[in-house]
Amino acid sequence: MADLHQTPTSLCCCRKSLPVSGGLCAGEPGRPSAGPGPGPRSPRRPRVDVASASNFRSFTLHHFHLDLRLNFAVKEMRGWLVLDLVPVQPGVCTLVLDSHPSLLIHSIDCKIPGSGDRGPEDPVSLTYRVDPFTDYGSSLNISLPTGTRPGQRIQITVRYTTTDGPAIWWLDPELTCGRSRPLVFTQGHSVYNRSFFPCFDTPAVKTTYSATVRVPEGVTVLMSASRSSYSKQDRVFQFSMEFPVPSYLVALVAGELHHADMGPRSRVWAEPCLLSCAVKKLGGSVERWLGVAEDLFGPYLWGRCDIVFLPPSFPIVAMENPCLTFIIASILESSEFLLIDVIHEIAHGWFGNAVTNATWEEMWLSEGLATYAQRRITTEAYGEAFTCLETVVRLDALHRQLRLLGDDNPVSKLQVKFEPGVNPSSLMNLFTYEKGFCFVSYLSQLSGDVRRFDCFLRDYISEFQFQSVVAQDLIDFFLSYFPELKDEAVSQREGLEFERWLSGCGPPPYEPDLSAGGALIGPVQDLCDLWRGPAPPDPLSLAPFDLSSWSTFQIVLFLDRMLDRSPLHHEVMSRLSSCYSSLLDGLNAEVQIRWLQMVVRNSFYPDLPRVRVFLHKHTSRMYTVPLYEDLVAGVMKCVAVEIFYQTQLRLHPNLRRTLQHILFQTGPAPPPSSPPSTPPLQPLPAATATSPTTATASTTATASSTGTPASIALLDVNVSA
Ligand SMILES: [Zn+2]
Numbered sequence: 001m002a003d004l005h006q007t008p009t010s011l012c013c014c015r016k017s018l019p020v021s022g023g024l025c026a027g028e029p030g031r032p033s034a035g036p037g038p039g040p041r042s043p044r045r046p047r048v049d050v051a052s053a054s055n056f057r058s059f060t061l062h063h064f065h066l067d068l069r070l071n072f073a074v075k076e077m078r079g080w081l082v083l084d085l086v087p088v089q090p091g092v093c094t095l096v097l098d099s100h101p102s103l104l105i106h107s108i109d110c111k112i113p114g115s116g117d118r119g120p121e122d123p124v125s126l127t128y129r130v131d132p133f134t135d136y137g138s139s140l141n142i143s144l145p146t147g148t149r150p151g152q153r154i155q156i157t158v159r160y161t162t163t164d165g166p167a168i169w170w171l172d173p174e175l176t177c178g179r180s181r182p183l184v185f186t187q188g189h190s191v192y193n194r195s196f197f198p199c200f201d202t203p204a205v206k207t208t209y210s211a212t213v214r215v216p217e218g219v220t221v222l223m224s225a226s227r228s229s230y231s232k233q234d235r236v237f238q239f240s241m242e243f244p245v246p247s248y249l250v251a252l253v254a255g256e257l258h259h260a261d262m263g264p265r266s267r268v269w270a271e272p273c274l275l276s277c278a279v280k281k282l283g284g285s286v287e288r289w290l291g292v293a294e295d296l297f298g299p300y301l302w303g304r305c306d307i308v309f310l311p312p313s314f315p316i317v318a319m320e321n322p323c324l325t326f327i328i329a330s331i332l333e334s335s336e337f338l339l340i341d342v343i344h345e346i347a348h349g350w351f352g353n354a355v356t357n358a359t360w361e362e363m364w365l366s367e368g369l370a371t372y373a374q375r376r377i378t379t380e381a382y383g384e385a386f387t388c389l390e391t392v393v394r395l396d397a398l399h400r401q402l403r404l405l406g407d408d409n410p411v412s413k414l415q416v417k418f419e420p421g422v423n424p425s426s427l428m429n430l431f432t433y434e435k436g437f438c439f440v441s442y443l444s445q446l447s448g449d450v451r452r453f454d455c456f457l458r459d460y461i462s463e464f465q466f467q468s469v470v471a472q473d474l475i476d477f478f479l480s481y482f483p484e485l486k487d488e489a490v491s492q493r494e495g496l497e498f499e500r501w502l503s504g505c506g507p508p509p510y511e512p513d514l515s516a517g518g519a520l521i522g523p524v525q526d527l528c529d530l531w532r533g534p535a536p537p538d539p540l541s542l543a544p545f546d547l548s549s550w551s552t553f554q555i556v557l558f559l560d561r562m563l564d565r566s567p568l569h570h571e572v573m574s575r576l577s578s579c580y581s582s583l584l585d586g587l588n589a590e591v592q593i594r595w596l597q598m599v600v601r602n603s604f605y606p607d608l609p610r611v612r613v614f615l616h617k618h619t620s621r622m623y624t625v626p627l628y629e630d631l632v633a634g635v636m637k638c639v640a641v642e643i644f645y646q647t648q649l650r651l652h653p654n655l656r657r658t659l660q661h662i663l664f665q666t667g668p669a670p671p672p673s674s675p676p677s678t679p680p681l682q683p684l685p686a687a688t689a690t691s692p693t694t695a696t697a698s699t700t701a702t703a704s705s706t707g708t709p710a711s712i713a714l715l716d717v718n719v720s721a
Helices: 272-282 285-297 329-333 335-348 364-382 384-405 430-447 450-464 471-481 483-487 498-503 515-530 552-565 570-585 589-601 605-617 621-633 637-650 653-664
Strands: 059-071 076-087 094-099 104-111 128-134 137-143 154-161 168-171 183-186 207-214 220-223 227-231 236-245 252-255 258-261 267-270 306-310 324-328 355-357 467-469 695-702 711-717
Touching (some): 207 252, 220 236, 267 272, 272 306, 272 329, 285 335, 285 364, 285 450, 335 364, 335 552, 355 364, 355 450, 570 605, 605 621, 637 653
Parallel strands (some): 267 306
Antiparallel strands (some): 059 076, 094 137, 128 137, 207 236, 220 252, 227 236, 258 267, 695 711
16 A cells, blocks of 8 residues: 655635535525625525425425334334425425335324414324335325415424335345344435435435434444434434435444544444454544545534445445445455545545535536545645556546447436436446546646645535535636636637536546656556567566556556457466466455456456355455456356355345346346346446456446437446445
8 A cells, every 4th residue: 555644735725714504405495596706605406306206395304303223133124204394385285205115104294393373283194195206216295284384394204114125235144244143234325215214315405314223232323423322221322413414325334333443533333353454454544534635625524534344245335424434345455445445435525425416417526526536635645646546547447438338428428417217326437437537627727726726625615515516506616716717718618618528428528647657657558568469478578577566556557458458369368377367366356356357358267266266255246246247248157157156145135136137137137226236237248348447336327318218338447436
């Protein structure tokens, strides 16, 4: 792990202090529309969120409370939800919430606090109806009491039980790392939390929340909340999130979890068997990274910055749940990837969590900005060369995707317009991250000074913290912040028009200069060039290249670029194996999986036992799906089937279904409404389906400017939601 210990320097002196909005984003009346100009501004309101069935614009949601009892034996959460809200539009007689067929609604009632003689203070039972919405949710229509007036505070209580919804992942003991106790976690991004609790499931709405969670003895509960307490006698955990968050950032994990403090505001949580490794890997780094981020972008707003490591069944790499990042334990062995992933999630504390994309069509506002911020942090903490090397690996992957998909594919747009019914999670891809990063880098370049742009981002957070924004808010703020650029009409520069950035297909119109990484990247390319020909290179020419002294990202870049050239001549593959296979076998999984993909794609049987060993060891989606896809696409399908039958009982049922679909093409592909670990996979031919990247979220993107669904298998690089 590169650890250059550069001291971050804060040159920001331009921070403006603005009041916190309070996050009352849903249909708040009387707020002006956004626009450049003096004084605090309100972000623009998206007209509609096609991914939500709710009528969120008709209400202001002040707070909600969850009271749940967890039952591991039957894999259910049972309890109630209390919504504290105010109608803001005259004539509203129905409250429509996002829900899911897996939620069993028992009763709904309404209370009007402090109403005295103006209405019922005692709860009144309400009628309700559940209607179909999409394959990822339903709409819960609740008839409000007659005479409910705008401005009148009401409390709606929904009593319900969760069953097997896509947000909630119950793990039997054998699927945990310790294999002795069950565990449950939730994963709400993007539209799954409607199967956790009925809600306004749109990123446009933010609110505070609290929760009471009752559990069996020996179970620890954690939530994405700023405060928590525990009554051992009652086995009840209490949580309070005092900062407004969108529904998708409400998260819970419960199991045998122990902790260790890493710093004054950071604690690592993990199953007991993992804890010492997690502590050793992270140490005091989290506090250091937080300090660097604060110097760049202003105060960390969330108080706690805890991290919980989850078993390999966790369907993605990491999730930026506020106060409590979720991260897959499988990444622990790959130190440089762990570093990048944790820093990325920390960056979301500012970009994505404090200021959130108001619709799922502009996810790049969270991911592009978080990726830019992550790289600013790594530049300050580990140097520009390290950051450039990591960036090259990702931009290589972006261009690989473009070669597969074609420049005119609509999934390459930053602003994706999706039709009603399309699952937003299916549109999260490398472009969301890396094209978004390039646009932010372009804005930084326009500002003329990266430090000046840091100040801009700091003030952007200050301006919009705890609110949800659209891209135009960012652009308006940018142009008002840099009036000289507005005067130069930079948004209209030919070929680099902001509109083209947002709505255009194809590669980024601009990519940042990465030449500062030359000392690290150059040797990688030189070694690739040596292996270019149909015959192996002269051993003497290889002598200067000692891979054992290379960083993980250097080796990953080398293997990615060699994978791009596969299939290779057998003689070349044979020499590659004799030169590197033993060395790579002792390195981390991010390196190993790339080498094994080369083995499979080139049908190099001598190293096939290593593939078997790897797939017996690794049970996460990120380290199984890419290899199975390669095995099936090539001539080794029978090997894949054999390994699957030997290991399937150690795989989460959702992953098992995905692999069964890859292997046997049986039944319909798991729909996008399935948990995010089970998107439908449509293996492409080996040359295309198996991107030489670590696929950690393989999605079927369905987007079409013509409205005609076009399914494309996308393998994302290390997607951290
Ligand atoms: Zn992210």
